[in-house]
Amino acid sequence: MNEPGGAWHRVHPLSPLIRSWQAIALVIFFIGRDAGESLLTGDRDDGPWLRLPGRDVGVGVWLTGGGLVVVALVVVVALMVLSWRMTRYRITADSLELRSGVVWRQHRRAQLDRLQAVDVVQPLLARIFGLARLTVEVAGAGTSAIQLSYLTESRARSLRNQLLASSAGLTYTEEEAPEAPEHHWLEVPVPRLMGSIALSGATAGFLVSAVVLVILSLVLGTAAPAAGIVPWALGSVGALWGRFSRGFGFRVATSPDGLRLRHGLVEARAQTVPPGRVQAVQLTQPLLWRRTDWWQVQVNVAGYGAGGGGDASSGNSPNTLLPVGTRDEAIGVLSFVIPQLGTGPEENPRLVIEAALDGTGGGSGFVTSPAAARRLDPLSWRRNGFRVTDTALLIRRGRLRRTVIVVPHARTQSLGIVQGPWDRRLGLASFALHSTPGPITPMVAHLADGDAARLLAEQSERAQRARAAAGPERWMQIARRADAPSQLPPPLPPVDAS
Amino acid sequence: MxxxxxxxxxxxxxxxxxxxxxxxxxxxxxxxxxxxxxxxxxxxxxxxxxxxxxxxxxxxxxxxxxxxxRQVRAWAYAERSEDLVIRSGRIWRTMVVVPYGRLQYVDVDEGPIARMFGLASVQLHTASAGTDAAIPGLEAAEAARLRDRLTERGQAQLAGL
Structure with missing residues (x-):
């Protein structure tokens, strides 16, 4: 342990137990059920799993059986202790290192200036014991995150502050890194969350098909089609419950460290997305949310990938910044993630965003598909379009399901143009902007080919200029260097009623 | 048009x-x-x-x-000062612009049959999975030159994500 850069720490001793709680619960359940059964029936000898056909089981078998169980228990406990002992982490000035594994050992080291997001996750059992898992996302393909599971809650929080502080390039004199001041911003009310789920496409699809099946079974005079609803209903309820549970108590706060999200009913999750880590933002409004004017906000963040197993489109993934919010809330979240929209000096940025949210045609500087696209895109050709500002590319699409995507120029990875045979005949082409993996794929379909070519040429120049001007990865250094206050940007002015 | x-x-x-x-x-x-x-x-x-x-x-x-x-004749690439442009396809035409500063790594692959002809393919990777930038069928020497050139320029212009 005489290596430079700080001491190695161990995770909480209860960690292996919580990590493998499902297996343990299963074993306890079976043993308990057997014991309970034999108690109830007064059948004091061997349990059903030890009875051999047509033969009495003697004491010897009992002893060997019991001995095996004890040996197995000892081995399991020894493995757990060993795995706990072998899991160690440390923080140096610029990296986080994790060593783990008993047989296959792993030593992972992450550069803190490449840190993309820090999450504190508490599954139900960990919550009961006051423990939490710290997930540190760095940009990388696949499972590149470092997971410290489990730590005590206070340790997880102080560690998060320390990581964010070193990642931000912040220097502090205290023993522990100070927690960045948090500014509570908004909370999603439970009734609205339930309403948004009730008005989701999944619910509507289920109800419609249920009605069809019931009618079908009435017409046919057999219950078979109606009975088909049951397993499906169970599945749907499970999916909807997942959405509810994840979105429950969704709170958004802002801090100099970026957006802080807290949510979850069963599994509590506290996410921190530092500024400048957001690669693309998307605001969506499904058709059924239009009356209530609700919007969902999602982001591409390099470490989160396509959503960590969750269904990205239903708001279950860590990529969700706001599962359901009013128009003002959604625009507010957008304005925090992308502080400068870069509209012209004469323009009201709010009006530009309003035009992106529900406008059609060429207002507010939007370039849309030409009339020739009507044959390929009869519904939304007037709405499909883009707008370029000094800092970002705004993409607008979808007539029924309205979608707005904002990609900062500095976050452009690569660009592309695609032209199929029909496009060519009609003088169209589609423009694509490649972002890091995530729920958002920024693309403008069926532009006039001249517009697409111009956009590609100009966008590659803009992206290059923005890259050259981009600040350092350590965001507090930007703030200090530019003497910019690291506070919430002024909210966008409200739109006039006129 | x-x-x-x-x-x-x-x-x-x-x-x-x-x-x-x-x-x-x-x-x-x-x-x-x-x-x-x-x-x-x-x-x-x-x-x-x-x-x-x-x-x-x-x-x-x-x-x-x-x-x-037709496909092979349609495939072409151009090295510009800041980015590499690849175009391909005749029926479905595509073009990709990859800035050098965004390159994460470059793959050079040689299949058995391509190797008989002294060919190799170069694949460019950025942080985006959507970047589909491959140049198949380069002379092995040209592939090696391109690889070195790309990594050199990528080093010089590398930006964060």
């Missing part, structure tokens, strides 16, 4: 025409494998109609032969 695939200041370089030969050999092997079963069964079981089925892979071979020629 403007050509959306016209890029100002691009000095397009084609991929090697030998790529077409290499791909046609692979295609011919596949078609041969598809011709044998119907042909053999028509001879063994005396089913004269099966001979017509054997014609299908031959037709596919002819069509693919023609298509490969």
């Amino acid at each position: 403007a050509d959306p695939f016209h890029v100002p200041g691009a000095d397009w370089r084609p991929v090697s025409p030998k790529l077409a030969t290499a791909r046609r050999i692979v295609l011919a092997i596949w078609c041969a494998a598809l011709v044998v079963p119907p042909l053999v069964s028509s001879l063994v079981f005396d089913l004269p109609r099966m001979r017509w089925v054997a014609l299908i892979p031959l037709v596919l071979l002819g069509w693919g032969w023609w298509l490969i020629g």
Whole structure:
């Protein structure tokens, strides 16, 4: 342990137990059920799993059986202790290192200036014991995150502050890194969350098909089609419950460290997305949310990938910044993630965003598909379009399901143009902007080919200029260097009623 | 109509025409494998109609032969001062612009048949999975030169994510 850069720490001793709680619960359940059964029936000898056909089981078998169980228990406990002992982490000035594994050992080291997001996750059992898992996302393909599971809650929080502080390039004199001041911003009310789920496409699809099946079974005079609803209903309820549970108590706060999200009913999750880590933002409004004017906000963040197993489109993934919010809330979240929209000096940025949210045609500087696209895109050709500002590319699409995507120029990875045979005949082409993996794929379909070519040429120049001007990865250094206050940007002015 | 695939200041370089030969050999092997079963069964079981089925892979071979020629001629790349541009496809035309500063790594692959022709393919990777930027069929020396050039420029211009 005489290596430079700080001491190695161990995770909480209860960690292996919580990590493998499902297996343990299963074993306890079976043993308990057997014991309970034999108690109830007064059948004091061997349990059903030890009875051999047509033969009495003697004491010897009992002893060997019991001995095996004890040996197995000892081995399991020894493995757990060993795995706990072998899991160690440390923080140096610029990296986080994790060593783990008993047989296959792993030593992972992450550069803190490449840190993309820090999450504190508490599954139900960990919550009961006051423990939490710290997930540190760095940009990388696949499972590149470092997971410290489990730590005590206070340790997880102080560690998060320390990581964010070193990642931000912040220097502090205290023993522990100070927690960045948090500014509570908004909370999603439970009734609205339930309403948004009730008005989701999944619910509507289920109800419609249920009605069809019931009618079908009435017409046919057999219950078979109606009975088909049951397993499906169970599945749907499970999916909807997942959405509810994840979105429950969704709170958004802002801090100099970026957006802080807290949510979850069963599994509590506290996410921190530092500024400048957001690669693309998307605001969506499904058709059924239009009356209530609700919007969902999602982001591409390099470490989160396509959503960590969750269904990205239903708001279950860590990529969700706001599962359901009013128009003002959604625009507010957008304005925090992308502080400068870069509209012209004469323009009201709010009006530009309003035009992106529900406008059609060429207002507010939007370039849309030409009339020739009507044959390929009869519904939304007037709405499909883009707008370029000094800092970002705004993409607008979808007539029924309205979608707005904002990609900062500095976050452009690569660009592309695609032209199929029909496009060519009609003088169209589609423009694509490649972002890091995530729920958002920024693309403008069926532009006039001249517009697409111009956009590609100009966008590659803009992206290059923005890259050259981009600040350092350590965001507090930007703030200090530019003497910019690291506070919430002024909210966008409200739109006039006129 | 403007050509959306016209890029100002691009000095397009084609991929090697030998790529077409290499791909046609692979295609011919596949078609041969598809011709044998119907042909053999028509001879063994005396089913004269099966001979017509054997014609299908031959037709596919002819069509693919023609298509490969067009595809390979359509494939080109251009090194500009800040980015690499790749265009490909005749029916579905695509073009990708990859800034050097965004390159994460470069792959050079050589398949067995491509190697017989002294060819290699270069694949560019950025932090985005959507970047589909591959140049197949480069002369091995050109592939190595391009790889070194790309990593050199990528180093010089590397930006964060």
